[in-house]
Amino acid sequence: MSLLEVEDLRISFPTRQGPVEVVRGVTFSLGRERLGIVGESGSGKSQTGRAILGLTPPPGKATAKRLEFDGIDLRDASAARWRSLRGIRLSMVMQDPKFSLNPVMTIGRQLIEAARRTSSRSESKDRAMAMLEAVQIRDPARVFKAYPHELSGGMGQRAMIAMMLITEPDLLIADEPTSALDVTVQIEVLRILDRLVNERGMGLIFISHDLRLVSSFCDRVLVMYAGQVVEEVKASELKQAQHPYTQGLYNCLPRIEGGQRPLPVLQREAGWAV
Amino acid sequence: MTRREWLLSDYPQSRRQARAGQSYRTWLALKSNRLAMVGLWIVLALVAMAIFAPLIAPYDPLIGGDLRLDRLQPPSWEHLMGTDDLARDIFSRVMHGARLTLMVVALVAVIATPIGLTIGTTAGYLGGWVDVVLMRVTDIFLAFPRLILALAFVSALGPGIENAIIAIALTSWPPYARLARAETLTIRDSDFINAARLQGASRLRILWGHVTPLCLSSVIVRVTLDMAGIILTAAGLGFLGLGAQPPQPEWGAMIAGGRRFIIDYWWVATMPGIAIFVVSLGFNLLGDGLRDVLDPKAVK
Amino acid sequence: MAEFAPKVGGRGSALSFWLWKAVKLVLTVAVTFLGLLLITFLISHVMSVDPVLRVVGDRASQSTYDAMYLQMGLDKPIWQQFWIYLQKVLSGDFGNSFLTKKPVMGDIARAFPATLELATVAILIGTLVGVPVGVWSAVKAGKAFDQIVRVLGLVGYSAPIFWLGLLGLLVFYANLQWVAGPGRIDIAYEYSFTSVTGLMLLDTAMQGEWAAFGNAFSHIILPASLLGYFSMAYISRMTRSFMLAELAQEYVTTARVKGVPEWRIIWVHALKNAAVPLVTVVALSYAGLLEGSVLTETVFAWPGLGLYLTNSLQVADMNAVLGGTLVIGAIFVGLNLLSDLLYSLLDPRVRRRVRK
Numbered sequence: 001m002s003l004l005e006v007e008d009l010r011i012s013f014p015t016r017q018g019p020v021e022v023v024r025g026v027t028f029s030l031g032r033e034r035l036g037i038v039g040e041s042g043s044g045k046s047q048t049g050r051a052i053l054g055l056t057p058p059p060g061k062a063t064a065k066r067l068e069f070d071g072i073d074l075r076d077a078s079a080a081r082w083r084s085l086r087g088i089r090l091s092m093v094m095q096d097p098k099f100s101l102n103p104v105m106t107i108g109r110q111l112i113e114a115a116r117r118t119s120s121r122s123e124s125k126d127r128a129m130a131m132l133e134a135v136q137i138r139d140p141a142r143v144f145k146a147y148p149h150e151l152s153g154g155m156g157q158r159a160m161i162a163m164m165l166i167t168e169p170d171l172l173i174a175d176e177p178t179s180a181l182d183v184t185v186q187i188e189v190l191r192i193l194d195r196l197v198n199e200r201g202m203g204l205i206f207i208s209h210d211l212r213l214v215s216s217f218c219d220r221v222l223v224m225y226a227g228q229v230v231e232e233v234k235a236s237e238l239k240q241a242q243h244p245y246t247q248g249l250y251n252c253l254p255r256i257e258g259g260q261r262p263l264p265v266l267q268r269e270a271g272w273a274v
Numbered sequence: 275m276t277r278r279e280w281l282l283s284d285y286p287q288s289r290r291q292a293r294a295g296q297s298y299r300t301w302l303a304l305k306s307n308r309l310a311m312v313g314l315w316i317v318l319a320l321v322a323m324a325i326f327a328p329l330i331a332p333y334d335p336l337i338g339g340d341l342r343l344d345r346l347q348p349p350s351w352e353h354l355m356g357t358d359d360l361a362r363d364i365f366s367r368v369m370h371g372a373r374l375t376l377m378v379v380a381l382v383a384v385i386a387t388p389i390g391l392t393i394g395t396t397a398g399y400l401g402g403w404v405d406v407v408l409m410r411v412t413d414i415f416l417a418f419p420r421l422i423l424a425l426a427f428v429s430a431l432g433p434g435i436e437n438a439i440i441a442i443a444l445t446s447w448p449p450y451a452r453l454a455r456a457e458t459l460t461i462r463d464s465d466f467i468n469a470a471r472l473q474g475a476s477r478l479r480i481l482w483g484h485v486t487p488l489c490l491s492s493v494i495v496r497v498t499l500d501m502a503g504i505i506l507t508a509a510g511l512g513f514l515g516l517g518a519q520p521p522q523p524e525w526g527a528m529i530a531g532g533r534r535f536i537i538d539y540w541w542v543a544t545m546p547g548i549a550i551f552v553v554s555l556g557f558n559l560l561g562d563g564l565r566d567v568l569d570p571k572a573v574k
Numbered sequence: 575m576a577e578f579a580p581k582v583g584g585r586g587s588a589l590s591f592w593l594w595k596a597v598k599l600v601l602t603v604a605v606t607f608l609g610l611l612l613i614t615f616l617i618s619h620v621m622s623v624d625p626v627l628r629v630v631g632d633r634a635s636q637s638t639y640d641a642m643y644l645q646m647g648l649d650k651p652i653w654q655q656f657w658i659y660l661q662k663v664l665s666g667d668f669g670n671s672f673l674t675k676k677p678v679m680g681d682i683a684r685a686f687p688a689t690l691e692l693a694t695v696a697i698l699i700g701t702l703v704g705v706p707v708g709v710w711s712a713v714k715a716g717k718a719f720d721q722i723v724r725v726l727g728l729v730g731y732s733a734p735i736f737w738l739g740l741l742g743l744l745v746f747y748a749n750l751q752w753v754a755g756p757g758r759i760d761i762a763y764e765y766s767f768t769s770v771t772g773l774m775l776l777d778t779a780m781q782g783e784w785a786a787f788g789n790a791f792s793h794i795i796l797p798a799s800l801l802g803y804f805s806m807a808y809i810s811r812m813t814r815s816f817m818l819a820e821l822a823q824e825y826v827t828t829a830r831v832k833g834v835p836e837w838r839i840i841w842v843h844a845l846k847n848a849a850v851p852l853v854t855v856v857a858l859s860y861a862g863l864l865e866g867s868v869l870t871e872t873v874f875a876w877p878g879l880g881l882y883l884t885n886s887l888q889v890a891d892m893n894a895v896l897g898g899t900l901v902i903g904a905i906f907v908g909l910n911l912l913s914d915l916l917y918s919l920l921d922p923r924v925r926r927r928v929r930k
Binding site: 555 | 610617621735738740743748862868873888890895898899902906907
Binding site for chain 3: 050055086087088094095105113114164
């Protein structure tokens with residue numbers, strides 16, 4: 001049975017010139033697998049991720065023919081229903097720990113706040129420490145007491161992952177989890193994320209603009225362009241992608257071997273956006 | 275092409291059209307803010323009142339009626355706001371008071387803006403020890419609460435409306451200097467200033483010809499935002515007997531005059547207070563709207 | 575893997591950071607204070623039309639005038655006059671008041687507690703009401719509540735405080751008789767307790783004189799509420815804009831993802847961050863109350879610094895005016911300093927920052 005069913009998801013924002021749809025009819029389903037969503041900025045990939053958590057920023061509005069998580073209809077879920085899902089069964093890792101961690105609360109307090117959703121006060125601290133160890137932080141006691149600005153980016157993102165996985169959710173959305181990190185740290189963090197997701201057998205939606213990263217990390221890839229899914233492929237079959245946009249994206253990646261001059265540039269066609 | 279289309283064109287043909295279009299858009303945004311429009315109407319009404327005071331006012335503001343019959347009369351059709359202890363028509367006095375208020379606001383703006391602008395741009399453009407000294411002076415002026423410093427100035431200069439204006443102006447410029455300096459710092463290193471420098475323009479020329487005009491608009495907006503504060507400070511000085519002297523119909527002084535009878539003859543002190551309140555509310559509403567329009571960060 | 579170690583500063587570097595900060599603060603304050611003195615000196619010795627005439631009056635004979643001229647040191651060069659002035663002021667000598675014939679410093683010390691009490695009650699009202707109101711109007715931005723608060727705030731900014739005070743006395747004292755009238759306390763209670771701190775609410779409460787406390791309270795509540803209203807207008811407006819900025823931050827989304835209840839997101843997560851700049855705002859409006867107190871005290875015959883200042887102004891008592899101005903300026907500087915320090919204490923980013 002699938003974990004998440006999304007059918008005809010639309011997200012629109014009102015502007016002075018009338019409503020603008022940033023996501024226009026996205027449909028997909030997800031089991032306990034790793035799904036990548038790739039697209040350039042403004043393609044609606046992040047908004048799709050947020051809509052699944054019911055976090056479309058006002059005044060935006062998300063509508064769908066179907067939005068079901070584990071058989072629960074999320075479309076008109078009450079605030080209480082959302083609260084019972086978020087943090088416990090649904091979770092999200094965001095882009096930059098510099099902004100996504102509360103600057104005036106210690107890492108420990110923020111972790112415990114998350115852990116308290118499913119465990120008692122006395123257990124929470126132990127769980128938090130265990131989780132910090134699980135994301136391969138060598139000195140958990142120290143990080144526990146630290147404020148976010150005292151951590152490096154990679155360290156902050158590990159703490160973020162720890163916080164989001166502490167309740168062992170069924171579905172994790174990772175929205176560009178490594179884009180703000182140094183290249184050298186990216187792989188580390190991804191490896192940790194990969195291992196935890198595998199161990200716990202949860203579903204993962206990995207949102208990124210980096211096609212190669214996504215293809216190496218996910219089972220399936222959705223390619224989004226201008227608010228629509230233009231192609232859905234297995235990660236292993238990316239080379240055989242049909243849509244010219246996907247091919248374009250794929251071919252744009254510079255390769256170390258065989259210098260191509262001039263570097264290929266994505267040629268857009270107006271027809272893709274229709 | 276209608277004038278509106280010309281103004282809202284996405285492809286302005288000349289600098290003038292672009293600038294006019296920009297102002298028009300600001301105006302449209304301001305117009306859609308109902309409270310700001312209320313403020314604008316109040317301010318316009320103040321100006322009209324000041325200009326046409328002798329025509330609107332039914333009585334002389336300084337010479338009262340019969341002291342035996344017309345003293346301290348409650349508001350009626352004959353005396354819309356009643357009369358004071360010297361049998362003068364309060365409505366007429368309030369109308370004429372608009373002139374004084376407008377004069378104070380205008381003069382303070384005219385004196386304080388150039389001081390603040392000059393000090394701020396000079397400090398910002400020259401930098402170094404000039405900047406340190408000028409900003410230190412500015413900070414010291416800011417270290418006094420405005421009204422208190424104005425009181426001290428007036429106490430030295432002697433009471434009177436001219437001295438009150440000077441005192442308020444002397445205490446108003448520091449925020450403008452701060453603002454002008456901040457603006458100058460962002461302009462100072464831009465390419466067109468460097469270009470002017472390379473063409474051999476003197477420092478003074480760059481300062482007056484290039485930097486100051488660019489700082490002017492934001493400083494003027496800031497001054498507009500401060501006008502309600504200026505009115506209240508002037509009224510406060512008047513209330514303490516340090517601003518306009520009797521028999522001038524200054525609103526603050528009129529409240530002070532009516533203070534003694536507040537319990538039995540409430541209108542004497544209440545009416546001029548309403549005038550101060552409405553006018554400064556008008557400036558505040560307008561300023562609030564302007565801030566929303568001109569500072570996109572504040573919108574929401 | 576060194577880069578993964580938390581960048582927590584050692585004790586030594588933190589200490590030198592504080593030391594450096596303290597030295598800088600002391601210097602700034604010293605320069606500012608010197609500037610304050612220079613301004614008051616210029617006002618009294620240079621701008622003043624004829625300081626001697628002020629003292630002796632215009633009926634004095636030429637010889638009296640000349641004697642006073644010399645006594646005031648006006649024959650000396652200006653920098654020397656400033657030096658003398660500086661020495662006097664720094665030793666706490668503001669001269670004698672022409673009005674009370676007593677040293678200005680003593681007068682100010684007697685008047686100060688009244689102002690302190692009034693301003694403190696006012697800032698308590700302003701903060702305790704202003705912060706929650708500001709938070710809530712940020713949460714309800716653009717809704718009816720927000721609009722009403724915005725208009726009420728603008729009304730607060732626009733009404734002359736002395737006028738509101740008069741109307742307040744008219745309505746709540748004369749007509750409704752809900753509160754006591756001008757002054758700090760009725761004469762009947764004035765000697766029922768001993769003045770220890772000079773703060774009547776505190777003194778009466780400590781000595782268990784509840785009747786006197788009630789009387790003092792009914793005297794202070796109207797002027798304090800008025801002043802509180804003005805600071806509330808400012809505090810709620812700033813709270814709103816800080817909260818709007820914080821609620822748009824990514825960490826708020828994180829908290830929502832974690833399933834933190836909305837009230838906790840608002841009142842704990844966001845407000846804790848907004849509190850850091852809010853401290854400055856509260857300190858500044860506390861200082862601003864000194865300004866408002868001049869007019870309020872005049873209306874309510876409240877025997878504080880403000881009333882002392884205006885009474886001295888009426889009779890052109892320069893020593894008293896400048897002494898009062900200087901003291902208020904110094905308090906202003908002190909409060910600014912305090913807000914700076916509190917800022918560093920509240921914000922962990924500043925608190926533990928190690929010098930680069």
